[in-house]
Amino acid sequence: MMSEELQEALNLAGDAVTRDADGTVRLVGSECGDCGKKAYPPSDVCPECMSENLSPIKLSTQGKLYSWSVVHAAPKGWTLPFIAAYVDLPEDVRVFAHIVDADPDSLEIDMEVETRMATLGSDESGAPFESFAFTPVQKGDS
Amino acid sequence: MRDVAIVGAGMVPFGKYQEKTLADIAWPAVKQAVEDAGIKKTDIEATYCGTALGGMMAGQRILKKLGITGLPIINIENACSSSSTAFREGWISVAAGVYDAVLVIGVEKLTKFGGGTLPLEKEDWEVSHGLVMPALYAMRARRYMHEYGLTENDIADVSVKARKHGVWNEDAQFRKEVTREEVLASRPVADPLKLFHCCPSGDGAAAVVICSAEKAKQYSASPIKVIGSEINSGKYMTGYRDMTSPEITLRGAKQLYEEAGIGPEDVDLAEVHDAFAIAELLYYEALGFCAKGDAAKLLADGETSVGGKIPVNPSGGLLSKGHPIGSTGVAQIVEIVRQLRGQCGQRQVEGAKVGLTHCTGGGVSGFDHGVCSIHLFAR
Numbered sequence A: 001m002m003s004e005e006l007q008e009a010l011n012l013a014g015d016a017v018t019r020d021a022d023g024t025v026r027l028v029g030s031e032c033g034d035c036g037k038k039a040y041p042p043s044d045v046c047p048e049c050m051s052e053n054l055s056p057i058k059l060s061t062q063g064k065l066y067s068w069s070v071v072h073a074a075p076k077g078w079t080l081p082f083i084a085a086y087v088d089l090p091e092d093v094r095v096f097a098h099i100v101d102a103d104p105d106s107l108e109i110d111m112e113v114e115t116r117m118a119t120l121g122s123d124e125s126g127a128p129f130e131s132f133a134f135t136p137v138q139k140g141d142s
Numbered sequence B: 001m002r003d004v005a006i007v008g009a010g011m012v013p014f015g016k017y018q019e020k021t022l023a024d025i026a027w028p029a030v031k032q033a034v035e036d037a038g039i040k041k042t043d044i045e046a047t048y049c050g051t052a053l054g055g056m057m058a059g060q061r062i063l064k065k066l067g068i069t070g071l072p073i074i075n076i077e078n079a080c081s082s083s084s085t086a087f088r089e090g091w092i093s094v095a096a097g098v099y100d101a102v103l104v105i106g107v108e109k110l111t112k113f114g115g116g117t118l119p120l121e122k123e124d125w126e127v128s129h130g131l132v133m134p135a136l137y138a139m140r141a142r143r144y145m146h147e148y149g150l151t152e153n154d155i156a157d158v159s160v161k162a163r164k165h166g167v168w169n170e171d172a173q174f175r176k177e178v179t180r181e182e183v184l185a186s187r188p189v190a191d192p193l194k195l196f197h198c199c200p201s202g203d204g205a206a207a208v209v210i211c212s213a214e215k216a217k218q219y220s221a222s223p224i225k226v227i228g229s230e231i232n233s234g235k236y237m238t239g240y241r242d243m244t245s246p247e248i249t250l251r252g253a254k255q256l257y258e259e260a261g262i263g264p265e266d267v268d269l270a271e272v273h274d275a276f277a278i279a280e281l282l283y284y285e286a287l288g289f290c291a292k293g294d295a296a297k298l299l300a301d302g303e304t305s306v307g308g309k310i311p312v313n314p315s316g317g318l319l320s321k322g323h324p325i326g327s328t329g330v331a332q333i334v335e336i337v338r339q340l341r342g343q344c345g346q347r348q349v350e351g352a353k354v355g356l357t358h359c360t361g362g363g364v365s366g367f368d369h370g371v372c373s374i375h376l377f378a379r
């Protein structure tokens, strides 16, 4: 159910992000059919047991903010400043992502955050690129 | 394995040499090391050259300037640990008896990229999503601040100490002291890290000559013994990991101390990988210089300054000396050699007998660091 606007933008995450029927942004990782190891981004071989019996798994849309940084220096293309973060999903998967729609001063370690799509920058031609991101869960929202 | 010693050391002051080629930056460091050793160039049996971004056959490009050719030249890339890896490979070759004397070079020219954060591998998932090295260290810092009550002042004080040491090192890129207030007022790079919490980008080269301990006596009255050499890759983890505890350094240090038969209390000084100020604090703990959570106190008590119990980065570290990444590992070793020989003037660690170097390399997702190499030296 992507809007036209979203379809135009280059999606950095490709197949590793999708939307549920209701529009909820969801990360797609991989799960090993032999040892159960989960990973994000998805892989075609298991880093635990080397099995190639892997299938896609839809990961939780909420996680905990492990740490973050407001980034002021990055290669050309990224919209600065941006908030870089590690988010821990309940499946024992840690995801690097941007935090959007948030005042940095309002962020707290281990707070609940949820998925979004967001425009994160633009390429040399000025075309926007987007990917998944997280934003703090509003109280009473979940 | 037989005993190995360093008999010659050289480096060029780290700085910006935009107008020079990589080879022209490096050859004076190599010549200095060879002359310091007093070794005939024909007695050098092989060369190990570390560079991360210097391009193909850096070793050949450098050594043809000095006519040290017609021998095996092995070029090694391992990110910021490129030349500490090269040193270890050279050490193995001599310890194993393959060669009696080899040259090890570290070199990098970062000014060719025109400044900014270190260019990382774009195929990496997190890099493709905007991860830069300062942000990674900043996230370690924020989590550590949360868990152990570290303050921004504590982190700034690492830079203050590094700059103080750098004043005394003519090979350092920054030779001016800074105050805590100046560090905190410098421009933000990746919050909570400011510009003065980050090592400067630049160019540089360093070199050492190593040979069997037996043969060392013919070159040097005071050879510096290599008493431990360790290298590891990080453990790849897709799940939760503790970013306040650098697992690769912890694991490597434990292994190294066991092999060398000494403990952290026996180390008189250390050159550690302070690419960003927070890193030095994490490494105090990982290398066993203090307990977990006590790093800020060790620094505040002056124990890691020259004159303290365990001076760390008397050279000024990466924060003052600069970090032309492929040259860093050997440059750290050059500092330890000079310290153990008592050649360091105002920054001399009095009576130093045992020195440690610690060099990491990162930029690949899922690792604490991709590589870490730790060495121990004694006079």
Ligand SMILES: [Zn+2]
Pocket (backbone or CB within 6 Å): A032, A033, A034, A035, A036, A037, A046, A047, A048, A049, A050, A051
């Ligand atoms: Zn598996």
